[in-house]
Amino acid sequence: MLEKRTPIPVTEAIDKCLQHAKYKIVTNKYYTDSLGYTLAEDIIATYDIPMFDKSPYDGFAIVSEASEGASGDARKAFKVIDHIGAGHVSDAQLKDNEAVRIMTGAPIPEGADAVVMLEQTSLIEKGFTLRKPFTPGENISRQGEECKQGEVVIPKGTQITAGVIAVLATFSYEYVNVYHKPTVALIATGSELVEMNESLAPGKIRNSNGPMIASLCKAMGIKVKDYRVHGDDFDALYEVVRDALDAHDIVITTGGVSVGDFDFMPEIYNKLSAEVLFNKVAMRPGSVTTVAVSHDKFLFGLSGNPSACYTGFELYTKPVLRKMMGQSEVYPTVVKATLAEDFTKANPFTRFIRADLDYRNMTVAPSGFNKSNAVIAIAKSNSMIVLPGGTRGFKQGDTVDVLLTELSCEDSSW
């Protein structure tokens, strides 16, 4: 008898996945090799930044009091008694109308309490004149104004970007504790699938899901063991999935999760005694997306239809990968935007539409033909419009939720 599937809400499905995502092992990386990993320790400032009061400009360090009353008609003259660049310290003790010629980044000499930009001076023999008064502290970068020694500057759970690497370099974190990345196996199922160079006999189609999912993982800095295409043969498929699960933390399959005669994934989960977290979600596309767990390992049964497959990855696989990589920000980012065209279809379930979000004016429109089997609209999208279930008749100008899918800082260097 046909099994009855009960759809659960998308947010509940995401949370079910995240509850089971636990795998976190700490490893140590040389700091420049840590890009794309997640910090397993807080990064603490080992000294104040700036470490000393310094000049933010090329110009002259002065005693501000000596500039009092300066104007265009009554310019004040200063005598230059020393000359320093960044990396050097002046021994001068400034008094009254004395100044030190100073470059950006150099420490403020004793006695000085303001910096005059070169452009604000007129040079004379032995020094310069000024036409305006300076206040104490003017144009000085203060010690500790960015951060103080001992402060947590980057918390554990942050993904390491180029900016984080700059901070590691600043505080001499030569080796840094990061979380291990989960290992992922990928299997595209379907007797209709042929690879890139094979001929397209009648009834056959190219495997586009496999390379798409591998690329989505790669963009997160995660290497995939690609088991490539496997036909709809229960015993053979069972063995491949079992072996893949033995060797990896996560097995992603595409296809074979619906109720067709050759959709073998439900039976495979059963034979593996995996706990199925859900096999129906109140969403379109990807309603048959199935996620199962077995001893802290994940089986993502993504739908065969490319747009459904993509949506399932973005909604369920990506947050789990992020959590297993140790990241503290795991949920998809959702923003508000204005719909640029009418969308009249009814939405019995929450609908995800591959979309093009224009960041300049925050308007959004579907990125092309948008059925579950569409592939081109994925390529043209940078986001997905999210329309709640039980709604219909969205109009141009309506405000809608938009889930961002664009890749940003994630490492794809391998």
Ligand SMILES: Nc1nc2c(c(=O)[nH]1)N[C@H]1C(S)=C(S)[C@@H](COP(=O)(O)OP(=O)(O)OC[C@H]3O[C@@H](n4cnc5c(N)ncnc54)[C@H](O)[C@@H]3O)O[C@H]1N2
């Ligand atoms: N009677 C029902 N039929 C279907 C239901 C349902 O609830 N009742 N659900 C539909 C929905 S929704 C979807 S989505 C699909 C899901 O199908 P499967 O996940 O079982 O996937 P397949 O049957 O293997 O393939 C579906 C479709 O996708 C193409 N495909 C598969 N793999 C790839 C690949 N690697 N690259 C590109 N395209 C792929 C495949 O040829 C099929 O056309 O089921 C509906 N049916």
Ligand code: MOO
């Ligand atoms: O999973 Mo299907 O893609 O809802 O159309």
Ligand SMILES: [Mg+2]
């Ligand atoms: Mg099917």
